Amino acid sequence: xxxxxxxxxxxxxxxxxxxxxxxxxxxxxxxxxxxxxxxxxxxxxxxxxxxxxxxxxxxxxxxxxxxxxxxxxxxxxxxxxxxxxxxxxxxxxxxxxxxxxxxxxxxxxxxxxxxxxxxxxxxxxxxxxxxxxxxxxxxxxxxxxxxxxxxxxxxxxxxxxxxxxxxxxxxxxxxxxxxxxxxxxxxxxxxxxxxxxxxxxxxxxxxxxxxxxxxxxxxxxxxxxxxxxxxxxxxxxxxxxxxxxxxxxxxxxxxxxxxxxxxxxxxxxxxxxxxxxxxxxxxxxxxxxxxxxxxxxxxxxxxxxxxxxxxxxxxxxxxxxxxxxxxxxxxxxxxxxxxxxxxxxxxxxxxxxxxxxxxxxxxxxxxxxxxxxxxxxxxxxxxxxxxxxxxxxxxxxxxxxxxxxxxxxxxxxxxxxxxxxxxxxxxxxxxxxxxxxxxxxxxxxxxxxxxxxxxxxxxxxxxxxxxxxxxxxxxxxxxxxxxxxxxxxxxxxxxxxxxxxxxxxxxxxxxxxxxxxxxxxxxxxxxxxxxxxxxxxxxxxxxxxxxxxxxxxxxxxxxxxxxxxxxxxxxxxxxxxxxxxxxxxxxxxxxxxxxxxxxxxxxxxxxxxxxxxxxxxxxxxxxxxxxxxxxxxxxxxxxxxxxxxxxxxxxxxxxxxxxxxxxxxxxxxxxxxxxxxxxxxxxxxxxxxxxxxxxxxxxxxxxxxxxxxxxxxxxxxxxxxxxxxxxxxxxxxxxxxxxxxxxxxxxxxxxxxxxxxxxxxxxxxxxxxxxxxxxxxxxxxxxxxxxxxxxxxxxxxxxxxxxxxxxxxxxxxxxxxxxx
Numbered sequence: 001x002x003x004x005x006x007x008x009x010x011x012x013x014x015x016x017x018x019x020x021x022x023x024x025x026x027x028x029x030x031x032x033x034x035x036x037x038x039x040x041x042x043x044x045x046x047x048x049x050x051x052x053x054x055x056x057x058x059x060x061x062x063x064x065x066x067x068x069x070x071x072x073x074x075x076x077x078x079x080x081x082x083x084x085x086x087x088x089x090x091x092x093x094x095x096x097x098x099x100x101x102x103x104x105x106x107x108x109x110x111x112x113x114x115x116x117x118x119x120x121x122x123x124x125x126x127x128x129x130x131x132x133x134x135x136x137x138x139x140x141x142x143x144x145x146x147x148x149x150x151x152x153x154x155x156x157x158x159x160x161x162x163x164x165x166x167x168x169x170x171x172x173x174x175x176x177x178x179x180x181x182x183x184x185x186x187x188x189x190x191x192x193x194x195x196x197x198x199x200x201x202x203x204x205x206x207x208x209x210x211x212x213x214x215x216x217x218x219x220x221x222x223x224x225x226x227x228x229x230x231x232x233x234x235x236x237x238x239x240x241x242x243x244x245x246x247x248x249x250x251x252x253x254x255x256x257x258x259x260x261x262x263x264x265x266x267x268x269x270x271x272x273x274x275x276x277x278x279x280x281x282x283x284x285x286x287x288x289x290x291x292x293x294x295x296x297x298x299x300x301x302x303x304x305x306x307x308x309x310x311x312x313x314x315x316x317x318x319x320x321x322x323x324x325x326x327x328x329x330x331x332x333x334x335x336x337x338x339x340x341x342x343x344x345x346x347x348x349x350x351x352x353x354x355x356x357x358x359x360x361x362x363x364x365x366x367x368x369x370x371x372x373x374x375x376x377x378x379x380x381x382x383x384x385x386x387x388x389x390x391x392x393x394x395x396x397x398x399x400x401x402x403x404x405x406x407x408x409x410x411x412x413x414x415x416x417x418x419x420x421x422x423x424x425x426x427x428x429x430x431x432x433x434x435x436x437x438x439x440x441x442x443x444x445x446x447x448x449x450x451x452x453x454x455x456x457x458x459x460x461x462x463x464x465x466x467x468x469x470x471x472x473x474x475x476x477x478x479x480x481x482x483x484x485x486x487x488x489x490x491x492x493x494x495x496x497x498x499x500x501x502x503x504x505x506x507x508x509x510x511x512x513x514x515x516x517x518x519x520x521x522x523x524x525x526x527x528x529x530x531x532x533x534x535x536x537x538x539x540x541x542x543x544x545x546x547x548x549x550x551x552x553x554x555x556x557x558x559x560x561x562x563x564x565x566x567x568x569x570x571x572x573x574x575x576x577x578x579x580x581x582x583x584x585x586x587x588x589x590x591x592x593x594x595x596x597x598x599x600x601x602x603x604x605x606x607x608x609x610x611x612x613x614x615x616x617x618x619x620x621x622x623x624x625x626x627x628x629x630x631x632x633x634x635x636x637x638x639x640x641x642x643x644x645x646x647x648x649x650x651x652x653x654x655x656x657x658x659x660x661x662x663x664x665x666x667x668x669x670x671x672x673x674x675x676x677x678x679x680x681x682x683x684x685x686x687x688x689x690x691x692x693x694x695x696x697x698x699x700x701x702x703x704x705x706x707x708x709x710x711x712x713x714x715x716x717x718x719x720x721x722x723x724x725x726x727x728x729x730x731x732x733x734x735x736x737x738x739x740x741x742x743x744x745x746x747x748x749x750x751x752x753x754x755x756x757x758x759x760x761x762x763x764x765x766x767x768x769x770x771x772x773x774x775x776x777x778x779x780x781x782x783x784x785x786x787x788x789x790x791x792x793x794x795x796x797x798x799x800x801x802x803x804x805x806x807x808x809x810x811x812x813x814x815x816x817x818x819x820x
Contacts, residue, residue, distance in 0.1 A: 041153035042080045042116060044230040045193040045237065047262035048073040048089060050142070050161060051186050073110060073125055073142060075193070075262015076235045085114040088235040090261050091127055109235045110142070121147040121156050140164050144188050156190040194303060196239050196260050196296055197227045202304075202339035202353035204248060204315060205498050211322070212403055213249075214333050216486060216502025218355060218362075220246040221339065227260060236261035243269070247362060250322035250333050251278065258282075264293035265305060269317065279317035281305070281337060294337060301352035302342020306495060314338075314496070336496035356394055356493045357432075358384045359503055364485075366444040366507030370544050381440040381485065381503060383428060387493075391434040396489045398440065400424040400505075403482040419447040422483045422505055446481055446509030482506045512544035513636070519702040521718025521814045522652035524709045527659070529742045533652040534715050535627055542636035542644045623658040624703050625651050652705050659708040706811050710743035710771075710799060713813070721781040721817030730781040735813060737765065737795075741772035745801040750808075756791020758783050759815050783819025791815035 050072045076089025092107040106129050114123035123144040131138045140163060147159030162184035201222045206214040225241035236259040243254040251271065258267035258281070266282035282293040294305050294314050307314035314337040322333050340352035360382045369377060385394045400422060421444065428438035483505040491499035516539050525531040542548045631646035638644065706717055714736045721730045739747045747769040754761050758781055765775035783789045793813040799806045 041192075042085070042149070043078065045075065045077050045195075045260065045262065046087075046089075046156075046190045047075045047193055047264075049189045049191075050144075051188070073188075075260075075264055076110075076112065077230065077232050077237060077261075078112060079231055079233050080116060083115050083117060085112070085116060085121070085123065086233050087112040088233060089125060090235045090264075091125070093127075114144070116149065119149045119151075121149050121159070123147070147188065147190065154192045159188045160185050161188045162186070191263070193260070193263055193296060194298070195227045195230060196265065196303075196305075196341075197225055198341050199224045200305075200339045200341045200353075201351070202337065203355065204245065205336040205338075205496050205501075206333050207335040207498065208333045211333055212484075213482070213504065214322070216484065216500045217504060218501055219248040221337075222246075223256075223339075225256070225341075239265065239267060241267075242272075250317050250319050254278070256281065260296065263296045265296055266293045269315075271319065278319040279315065279332070281315050299352050301344060302340050304338060304340045304352045304495070306338040306353065307336055336498055338495040353495050354386070355495070355501065356385060356387050357396070357487065357489060357501065358386050359487070359501065360384070363503060364442055364505045366505075368508035368510050369444065369446055370510045370512060371446050371448070376443050376445040377507075378441055378443045381442065382437055383432065383440065383487065384437040385432045385434050387434040389435050393431045393433045394489055394493060395431055396428060396487055397430065398424065398426055398428060399486045399488070400442070401484050401486060403484065421446050421448060421481045421507065421509065424485065440485065442485065442505055444507040446507060448481065448509055480506060481509055510543070512546070512548050513540050513542055515540055517720055519704065519718065519814070519816075520650060521716050522703070522705040523713030523717040524706040524711060524811065525652055525654050526708070526710075526740060526742060527654040527656045531653070531740075531742070532625075535649045535651050536716060537628075537647050537649045539645055539647045540631055540636070541639075543639050545638050547638060548636045623652060623654045623705070625653050627651055650703065652703075654705070654708070704814065707809070709797075709809055709811060710740045710745045710747060711769075711795070711797065711811050712738045712740050713811070714738070717812065718814035718816070719779055721779075721815070723818040723820050724781060724783055726783050726786060726819045728782065730817065732778050732780050734776050734778045736774055736776055737763075737769075738774040739769040739771055743801075744771050745799045745803075746770055748798045748800070750796040750798060752796070753794040754791065755793075756789070756815055758785070758789050758817075758819075759791040759793075761793060777813070779813075779815060781815070781817045783817060785819045787819060789817045789819050 072091055072093055074090045074092065076087055078085050078087035089110050089112055090108075091110045093105045106127065108127065110125040110127045112123055112125045114121065116122075121144075125142040125144065126139050127142070129138060129140050130136060142161055142163050144159055144161045147156040149156050199222070201220070204219045204221055206217050206219075208214050221243055223241055223243040225239055228238045230237070238257065239260050240257045241255070243251075243256060245252055245254070251269070253272055255270045255272050256267040257270070258265065266280060268277055269279040269281065270276065271278050292307070294307050296303060296305055314335065316332070316334045318332040338353035340354075342352070344351045364379050364381065366377050366379065383396075385391075387394065402420060402422060423443045423445075424440060425443075426438060426440040428440065432438055485503040485505060487501045487503070488499055489501070491497045520536045520538065522533045522536070525533055626648055628647070628649035631648055634646050636644055636646060704718070706713070717735070719733045719735065721733065724730050739745070749765060749767055749769070752761070760780045760782070761777060763775060763777040765777065769775065777793070779793075781789065781791075792815060795811045795813070797809050797811070799809065
């Protein structure tokens with residue numbers, strides 16, 4: 001049994017032995033280093049900052065356009081094992097002579113090796129380059145010494161670096177140019193970058209100059225990102241995740257993957273439904289081909305991904321879901337982004353990546369409304385300064401800008417009155433205090449509808465996109481009128497330094513008079529035998545609560561569109577070459593509303609005279625002829641009254657010259673617009689009211705006819721199926737196809753091509769139709785979509801007879817319906 005003194009000695013020895021073991025494990029005793037305790041904290045992603053060396057002129061390092069202040073060494077990952085450091089970093093070396101353009105001398109990945117001893121860090125970065133002959137491979141070393149590691153292992157400061165002699169243009173260049181000479185004593189620093197992972201919230205802020213619909217709008221974004229492990233020897237780490245975008249018309253959900261190196265992040269955006277790459281966070285700027293990344297910064301409100309108002313595009317999208325024109329040949333959007341990771345500021349409660357103003361609702365949409373109805377719809381927008389109480393008031397200005405009015409009124413339809421469709425009133429003044437709100441009242445009273453585009457008023461003669469129903473023959477055209485409420489605030493108050501926030505506003509203007517149907521399709525007729533088609537009728541209906549006066553036809557032309565006339569001023573014209581299915585008319589320029597207007601005494605704004613074909617004698621004849629007219633000079637009563645409709649009946653009677661300049665049969669059929677005379681709101685005894693639209697809107701009716709040939713179609717060359725529930729099969733409709741006996745030709749059918757997946761065609765047509773024989777084609781529609789559902793049948797055939805043979809001829813049948 002040991003004595004008490006002996007036990008005390010053993011216990012003391014045990015404690016000393018334990019202490020020595022602890023010292024040995026931690027390396028804290030003797031001459032050992034304390035580097036081991038920094039092993040894991042030092043391992044990770046670092047952002048380097050190397051001051052540019054002196055020179056005359058000094059070399060330019062980093063982004064050649066000055067969008068990002070990048071150093072020679074940028075970001076990379078370092079791994080520490082005991083006191084040794086290994087890693088890689090991205091580097092980029094540029095030369096920008098005085099007054100010259102920037103040239104990239106070298107770029108790529110640099111290998112890094114070094115040591116950490118206590119709080120002192122030494123590193124050496126080696127890059128591959130070429131010798132001064134521009135051919136021989138060599139290396140260049142950047143030696144980074146005496147960096148001081150902060151106590152929390154988050155920064156390295158106070159170090160200096162030197163570089164070995166010159167770095168040169170890579171092999172393949174026509175000249176060998178040094179980008180700099182050896183330097184010493186130049187400062188360097190580095191910052192530890194936290195892993196880019198977790199849930200985030202923020203916004204996309206569109207800055208697109210080519211997409212007026214999106215410019216200035218702010219869209220909320222949320223999602224989550226995950227970064228691959230930090231303990232890697234690589235220049236970058238992968239980042240993956242998802243985005244959810246609120247109210248963004250280009251994309252609602254997206255998956256992302258990309259890379260982070262230092263504080264620079266580039267993420268590709270993918271459409272999850274198709275898997276296609278539709279853009280990136282981090283954009284291509286100024287056409288230089290350089291990818292400008294977004295940066296990952298630590299702020300008082302948490303970590304944020306953002307571009308701080310520099311020349312870089314923080315995001316770029318190229319997707320067909322984006323309205324309007326955009327990147328390349330597709331529709332897209334570009335702009336700023338701010339995504340925040342972490343909790344709100346514990347002191348102020350502020351959240352990073354939040355605009356200082358909230359807008360409720362974020363957009364305004366008015367229900368369709370008749371022109372000149374006298375009513376004025378109103379909606380309210382609330383602006384709230386959400387900055388913390390005690391913050392300085394926020395200066396702001398408001399401007400309501402109409403987007404479509406110039407297109408419709410000035411360029412596309414000068415007879416509209418030019419009055420604004422939207423008006424704005426507000427209680428905001430020029431300043432809004434923190435935690436306070438103000439109200440903006442937007443009123444809608446449409447003064448414009450779809451224009452008759454005069455020739456040359458739109459690219460290729462096509463109708464503007466703001467009239468989506470113009471070429472839907474089953475739905476009356478509606479003018480989509482758009483505007484934007486622009487809120488301007490000091491850029492210093494916004495996370496992305498963008499001072500403009502736009503609130504989209506839209507409404508629909510409806511014409512008082514609508515046509516049913518809005519397209520008449522005629523088959524071929526033979527002008528050599530004075531043939532005429534079966535008559536087809538268009539009904540015009542007044543859907544307004546006011547009477548609408550239809551003007552008389554212009555004296556001298558004749559209501560039947562068949563009188564011989566000389567030099568008609570307002571004849572319809574053929575569409576421009578290569579633009580099928582569109583014909584427009586000239587208009588009178590003097591039809592603006594005055595405070596006390598009277599019925600025009602001159603020609604009406606839009607003529608009613610079909611088409612005219614010039615004869616060899618210098619006179620003109622019409623191919624489309626009106627055989628009945630209850631509209632001209634008529635007063636249509638208010639909607640629902642017995643006299644609220646009128647009609648016209650049209651036949652296709654081609655003249656010998658009608659087919660002389662017919663379109664290429666492989667591209668479609670002859671196409672004109674029937675145009676009703678100008679109408680206005682009022683009654684039989686009084687002029688129109690000052691706020692009444694002079695022509696009550698627009699009512700286009702397309703007239704089509706097939707290329708010349710022996711095949712006749714009855715009752716017409718087009719079928720209207722009306723509205724059917726999706727998935728339901730329509731009542732069958734039939735067209736009789738006849739080989740005209742007057743032409744005395746044999747027709748050999750060579751095939752049929754049906755477009756429109758929702759249509760089904762069956763027939764009893766034999767391979768050959770002898771002169772005077774007929775067959776029937778039957779069609780059904782089973783709509784799979786909600787909305788306009790169109791199709792087309794092309795019939796190929798050859799002819800033979802005493803006058804010779806013809807090959808590769810075509811006839812067309814137009815199909816249209818609506819899915820509900």
